[in-house]
Amino acid sequence: xxxxxxxxxxxxxxxxxxxxxxxxxxxxxxxxxxxxxxxxxxxxxxxxxxxxxxxxxxxxxxxxxxxxxxxxxxxxxxxxxxxxxxxxxxxxxxxxxxxxxxxxxxxxxxxxxxxxxxxxxxxxxxxxxxxxxxxxxxxxxxxxxxxxxxxxxxxxxxxxxxxxxxxxxxxxxxxxxxxxxxxxxxxxxxxxxxxxxxxxxxxxxxxxxxxxxxxxxxxxxxxxxxxxxxxxxxxxxxxxxxxxxxxxxxxxxxxxxxxxxxxxxxxxxxxxxxxxxxxxxxxxxxxxxxxxxxxxxxxxxxxxxxxxxxxxxxxxxxxxxxxxxxxxxxxxxxxxxxxxxxxxxxxxxxxxxxxxxxxxxxxxxxxxxxxxxxxxxxxxxxxxxxxxxxxxxxxxxxxxxxxxxxxxxxxxxxxxxxxxxxxxxxxxxxxxxxxxxxxxxxxxxxxxxxxxxxxxxxxxxxxxxxxxxxxxxxxxxxxxxxxxxxxxxxxxxxxxxxxxxxxxxxxxxxxxxxxxxxxxxxxxxxxxxxxxxxxxxxxxxxxxxxxxxxxxxxxxxxxxxxxxxxxxxxx
Numbered sequence: 001x002x003x004x005x006x007x008x009x010x011x012x013x014x015x016x017x018x019x020x021x022x023x024x025x026x027x028x029x030x031x032x033x034x035x036x037x038x039x040x041x042x043x044x045x046x047x048x049x050x051x052x053x054x055x056x057x058x059x060x061x062x063x064x065x066x067x068x069x070x071x072x073x074x075x076x077x078x079x080x081x082x083x084x085x086x087x088x089x090x091x092x093x094x095x096x097x098x099x100x101x102x103x104x105x106x107x108x109x110x111x112x113x114x115x116x117x118x119x120x121x122x123x124x125x126x127x128x129x130x131x132x133x134x135x136x137x138x139x140x141x142x143x144x145x146x147x148x149x150x151x152x153x154x155x156x157x158x159x160x161x162x163x164x165x166x167x168x169x170x171x172x173x174x175x176x177x178x179x180x181x182x183x184x185x186x187x188x189x190x191x192x193x194x195x196x197x198x199x200x201x202x203x204x205x206x207x208x209x210x211x212x213x214x215x216x217x218x219x220x221x222x223x224x225x226x227x228x229x230x231x232x233x234x235x236x237x238x239x240x241x242x243x244x245x246x247x248x249x250x251x252x253x254x255x256x257x258x259x260x261x262x263x264x265x266x267x268x269x270x271x272x273x274x275x276x277x278x279x280x281x282x283x284x285x286x287x288x289x290x291x292x293x294x295x296x297x298x299x300x301x302x303x304x305x306x307x308x309x310x311x312x313x314x315x316x317x318x319x320x321x322x323x324x325x326x327x328x329x330x331x332x333x334x335x336x337x338x339x340x341x342x343x344x345x346x347x348x349x350x351x352x353x354x355x356x357x358x359x360x361x362x363x364x365x366x367x368x369x370x371x372x373x374x375x376x377x378x379x380x381x382x383x384x385x386x387x388x389x390x391x392x393x394x395x396x397x398x399x400x401x402x403x404x405x406x407x408x409x410x411x412x413x414x415x416x417x418x419x420x421x422x423x424x425x426x427x428x429x430x431x432x433x434x435x436x437x438x439x440x441x442x443x444x445x446x447x448x449x450x451x452x453x454x455x456x457x458x459x460x461x462x463x464x465x466x467x468x469x470x471x472x473x474x475x476x477x478x479x480x481x482x483x484x485x486x487x488x489x490x491x492x493x494x495x496x497x498x499x500x501x502x503x504x505x506x507x508x509x510x511x512x513x514x515x516x517x518x519x520x521x522x523x524x525x526x527x528x529x530x531x532x533x534x535x536x537x538x539x540x541x542x543x544x545x546x547x548x549x550x551x552x553x554x555x556x557x558x559x560x561x562x563x564x565x566x567x568x569x570x571x
Contacts, residue, residue, distance in 0.1 A: 002336050007344045008494060012153060016111050027103045034096035035158055039091045039165045046173065046314045047076045054307035062502065100154060108150045115142055115346070119467030123419050124353035130421070131380045137226035141346040145222070145339050146349035152336040160325060167322035174315040174400075180294070194317055195294055200323030205284050207327040211276040214331060217269045217340035222261040231258050239491065273331060280327055287324075291316030293465040330555035362418030365428025365438055369394045369515070370416070370543075372568070375425035377411050385411055391561060395512070398544045400554055402571065409547045412563070413437060413517050429513065436511035440518035442502040444490040450483045462508050469470065473534050474504035475527070495522035503531055507538050514539075525552055 048067065051074040055063040066072035070081045088143045119125050119138060128138060173191060178192035188194060235242065237249055242251055291313040299309045326333070360375055375389040385408030393399050403409050414420040416427050417437050423449060429435060444452045451459045453467055476497065493501065499522050506514055514535070520528040528550070535544060536556075546553060554560065560571035 004340055008149075008153065008336075011111070011149065011340065011343055011347070014114070015107055018110060020110060022456050024103065024106065026098060027106070030462045031096060031103060032156065034092050034159065035162050036165060037092050037171055038089070038096060039162055041085065042083060042093065042166065042318065043173070044171050046318070047062065048079055048082065049314060050307035050311035050562075051076055051079055052082075052307070053206060054305055057306045063105065075076070100158065102366070104154055106149050107154075108147055111150060112142060112146050115146060118347070118350040118354070122354050124350050126419055127353040127421055128349060137223070137230060138346065139230070141227035142341055144226075144344050145346070148335070148339045152339065153330065154334060156329060156332065158363070159329065162406070163322040163325040166190040166318050168435045170315045170318040174312070174319050174426045176252050176317060177312045182362060185235070192291070192294055192312065193319065196299050196316055196320040197285070197323060198400065199290065200320055203324055203327045203543065206279060207276065207330045209282075211272065211334065212277065212333040214269070214274045215337055215554050217265060217272055219341055220265050220334045221262075221269055222342060224258070224265050228258045228262050230254070231255055233463060238490070249287075254304070267534045276331060280330070283324070283327060287317060287320055288375055291320070302499070315445075316563060326550070359421035359424045359429055360415040360418075360425050362416065362427045362429065364431035366434075367395075367430045369430065371428045372416075373428065375415060375423065375568075376428060377408055377420065379411075380422055384566060386563060386568055387566050389566055391570075392560075393543065393545060395433075396541060397542050397557045397559055398557040399561060400557040401545065401547045401561045401563065402549070405549075407563040409563050409567075410439075410517050412568070413515050413545075413547065416515065433513065433515040434509075434510040436506055436509055437515045438501075438502045438506065438517065438519040440521050441495070442498050442505070442519075444493075444498065444501070446488075448484050449479060449489060450487050452489050454485075454508060455505065457509060466508060467504075470504040470507040473507055473515070473538060474500040476500050496527065499523055500527075502529075503534065506535065510539055511542065513543045513545070516548075518546065518547055520548070520553070525550075531558075 016515075018024075051072070052064070052067050054075075055067060063072055063074070066081065067074075067079060071084070072081075119142065121130075125138065128233050174196065175189075175193050225276050231254065235255065239254070242248065292309070294316070295304070295309055295312045298304050299306070304312065321328070360377065365371060370393045372389050372391045375386065376384060377386045378384045378391075388413070401409050411420060415423060416429070417435070418427070423468065443455070445455055452465065453470070454461050464483070467483065468477075469479050471477055489501075490498070499519055502519060520531050525533060529552075532544075532553075533556075535542065545559070546557060562569055562571040
């Protein structure tokens with residue numbers, strides 16, 4: 001547990017030292033004060049309960065009415081009526097919950113933004129997708145685990161604080177009420193306090209023995225749930241490919257297997273939870289009558305009145321409940337521990353990705369040319385694709401890169417873009433040059449068609465006339481009326497339409513350097529010819545570097561580079 005607490009503190013502490021620290025600390029202080037007020041109200045109710053039952057025992061109707069609606073002078077002092085206590089309790093409880101939820105959403109927003117920034121910084125998300133760094137399903141860790149960590153940390157932390165305060169508040173009450181007891185000739189002062197402590201310690205030990213199996217099961221349940229959800233999303237995004245292959249049976253088998261893993265872990269979780277619930281439910285039920293049984297001899301002997309008996313039972317229950325906080329929250333603690341482990345694992349993976357070797361270094365170079373200086377490229381497993389590549393591409397060139405499939409052509413583009421982390425050497429692009437990379441399957445972000453066209457620029461970066469003109473040049477005039485329509489465009493448009501949309505994107509963004517990785521593979525020869533002719537006509541000074549397998553593409557370029565035998569050579 002100390003290790004888990006240190007990990008949890010390493011996740012939580014940055015928020016309380018952040019720019020939001022004063023607002024967060026003030027909000028937390030108010031929430032703590034309201035929770036302490038609820039403990040005070042519970043103590044006050046225990047004394048009210050004592051006087052109320054004493055009034056019933058004495059058949060004092062006036063005191064009974066006063067204790068319900070107004071106030072009364074009692075043996076415990078001035079006592080407000082139940083109506084006032086209840087009204088105050090309701091207001092405090094409502095705002096304690098409301099302000100705690102306000103703190104939860106602020107903290108969750110901060111930790112989500114921090115993790116999201118780390119995930120995107122230095123393209124850590126890309127590196128995590130290429131190699132295993134001890135993390136899986138980053139979407140779940142950002143969306144679900146961050147939420148659970150904040151919610152459970154606040155709920156459990158405030159609950160523990162209330163239990164500690166309740167313990168010391170009612171400990172004094174129980175000590176003063178229980179009096180001494182004689183056991184084997186030895187007088188034990190405040191005997192009910194010791195009984196409550198013994199009862200809680202024994203219950204906590206047994207709860208841990210019975211429930212510790214829940215810790216790894218909760219961790220694994222979060223993982224298999226995320227795996228199943230990711231498989232469903234991927235199936236939805238690949239619906240056309242599945243349909244074309246008639247792969248429904250195979251997809252069903254794969255999804256069923258993932259769900260079966262989820263079910264198997266769930267059944268184990270159910271069995272472990274059942275065992276723990278048998279104990280905790282029995283523990284809680286016995287705790288209801290246990291204080292009455294222990295205090296009954298003093299009541300039947302006439303040493304305490306009925307109100308004293310009920311107050312003693314209430315104080316015992318509060319002390320025992322406070323001491324049994326771990327028993328009552330054991331299942332939730334195991335879930336919280338699993339969440340902490342997943343979040344710290346994600347954070348550590350992000351830090352490892354951020355500090356890992358950058359691989360090929362992409363740096364600004366002198367104007368006029370792109371240079372490759374001793375570039376060696378490898379796969380994550382270590383296999384070398386290209387070794388010691390040296391080349392120069394001058395501004396305004398139109399270069400075709402060819403080579404066998406899997407030879408490293410696309411990886412070379414990734415290195416030029418500065419995103420490939422496995423390799424050595426340097427790539428120098430002209431300082432200030434704007435580059436755009438268009439893969440075979442263009443990325444279409446969620447949102448409107450306008451956003452997909454303007455990407456990576458903002459949707460409002462270009463006027464409507466420029467967007468409509470780019471669509472017309474790309475042969476997509478029929479989409480112009482749908483510019484502000486939100487749709488799943490990656491699924492709605494055909495492969496050829498997506499590549500034409502990428503052409504329109506290039507025309508709008510007008511880069512100095514355009515890199516095309518099989519960017520016309522889904523177009524017929526006439527459409528491919530128009531694609532390159534449009535680029536030459538609309539952006540005549542732009543440098544174009546293409547990867548293609550079709551021989552016909554060569555006529556749109558004036559130089560050829562070939563990847564062969566692990567070397568980059570002039571063809």
